[in-house]
Ligand code: SF4
């Protein structure tokens with residue numbers, strides 16, 4: 001029997017999405033559907049009720065033709081650390097039945113489908129609309145059932161689901177490491193399905209605390225920002241963009257406010 | 273000799289007329305029950321809700337009905353704990369109205385969850401940090417208290433009162449009612465508050481989020497205060513309506529007078545606090561998150577600044593002023609107008625704190641989310657009204673709800 | 685709700701919240717038990733056949 005691994009250090013798994021590279025192809029969405037058994041309906045045109053764990057939003061700079069610029073923003077669950085970075089995520093703190101939980105060792109916000117009773121309070125709490133409700137029981141075309149991922153349980157009508165950063169892949173990787181007597185996972189051992197599917201490598205995934213992981217430095221680059229940072233949700237999904245207008249649509253600013261200055265003031269306040 | 277089922281010395285309509293009335297209201301009730309089964313059988317896809325609108329008409333109905341049912345705990349508090357004897361004339365009715373409101377709220381909550389059979393998880397796996405958990409616990413406990421307050425009245429029905437054990441039970445329960453009423457006040461304070469907390473803690477939703485005291489956002493206190501202020505208005509309104517329909521005087525004028533006065537002062541103080549809260553939110557809380565006040569009230573088909581004015585001024589300050597002015601509240605028409613306005617005001621407040629919260633966009637590239645309830649949602653929201661009408665009719669006919677009815681209608 | 689459910693922790697939030705809950709529940713329970721027992725005793729003390737016209 002392998003040795004019991006030493007106490008592993010706390011991780012903070014996160015994602016950095018380079019919006020300059022994203023072409024809006026939607027491969028991440030497709031990969032996610034397949035990986036996580038996300039159900040769809042024959043007529044899935046009602047986008048307010050269709051399930052997806054990651055969705056690609058299209059935004060533009062609001063200018064007329066020759067000056068129009070478009071940007072695609074893939075949005076999974078932001079795995080918020082919450083106010084004061086203590087796992088007080090908007091959704092976790094409100095769930096009355098502890099059906100969604102903050103996993104301190106990884107920082108991943110879990111969803112327990114068999115525990116959720118569908119009150120949808122978490123959906124009201126999440127500012128990113130990352131949470132989806134199962135309005136119907138899932139139904140797959142007959143031969144498609146054979147292609148379902150056995151590592152991910154299917155969800156029933158009446159419960160909420162959301163992106164889990166492919167937590168089952170983390171579990172698998174950790175099991176493997178355990179058998180091999182290792183403490184630490186290599187960066188490439190645990191990657192989410194969307195990261196691997198992205199043809200332009202716009203998505204990078206890893207431990208934000210680990211300086212050897214690419215996300216560590218990427219998330220600290222000067223072009224990095226997060227969505228709705230001013231709400232103090234502390235997301236673990238970072239975005240990169242060289243365009244200042246993209247920066248501006250990522251959060252709310254009063255007239256006369258400048259995103260860079262606001263960000264600087266925030267950082268200064270955080271270090272004090 | 274058989275005992276008549278109708279209390280002694282009061283006049284009630286003929287059985288025929290009564291049955292006809294029940295049949296009409298019963299039809300509405302059945303319509304609601306049909307919708308209810310559709311929802312339980314087919315699921316929440318029968319509603320107009322969607323992923324952006326997880327909370328909608330039902331949660332509003334819940335919040336509103338509980339605020340209006342607040343008349344029961346507040347009149348109970350005034351009658352049994354402060355010892356306002358004048359209110360004995362109306363307390364029974366306040367309890368019945370509260371009972372209807374709370375049972376309706378529980379029913380609607382049972383409809384509103386995606387997996388109704390797992391409803392008990394909220395108790396069993398309780399997350400004590402969630403406002404909704406507190407709501408569920410206090411709501412159910414307080415409903416038990418209301419039932420206990422209602423039972424002695426039911427037992428006073430002439431037929432039941434003949435059974436010795438029930439006769440004693442009713443008497444003994446009356447004796448210790450103050451203890452139950454105090455427990456009810458304690459529970460009400462917390463669940464009314466937690467209902468306010470439900471929206472106030474959402475720090476991801478700048479429209480709803482409020483700072484506060486310790487773990488309680490300001491909305492916690494505002495909701496309790498407004499329920500105590502407006503609950504009695506609703507009790508008065510229903511009593512007035514009952515008097516109109518039955519064409520009788522049922523409650524002593526002093527009871528009305530006192531309730532109106534207390535309600536008025538509560539409402540006025542509430543409005544001052546509410547306006548201060550709104551001002552602080554608009555000037556400090558929201559701008560710190562990059563939102564200006566008018567962003568919440570523009571670029572959408574419904575939610576204009578009118579809704580804020582309607583809530584705070586027309587349905588807030590105005591009724592409060594009417595109710596605190598003795599000359600005005602003595603005028604029955606003005607009193608009823610004030611009560612209607614106050615009730616509307618609290619309903620608007622609950623609406624705004626649920627539906628406008630969901631509607632307002634968060635990211636600059638999002639639009640306002642709009643929602644339209646389906647007939648199933650509407651029918652199940654009307655269902656409690658029909659159920660309430662039936663319960664009130666039965667109670668009025670068979671129970672001695674109004675202790676002073678005989679004395680107020682000598683000729684009958 | 686009970687100390688044996690796995691999400692239970694002996695922390696201040698649980699003690700305050702559940703303390704309040706069980707306190708309210710015991711008052712309701714004790715109050716009702718008292719009423720029922722007292723009524724049973726009162727009924728037994730009544731003269732047979734005289735029930736229903738007691739004091740008020
Ligand atoms: S993005 Fe939404 S669902 Fe994900 S952790 Fe944050 S609040 Fe929760």
Ligand code: SF4
Nearest residue numbers: 095116117119120122
């Ligand atoms: S819908 Fe489910 S996960 Fe969300 S708050 Fe309710 S019980 Fe918790």
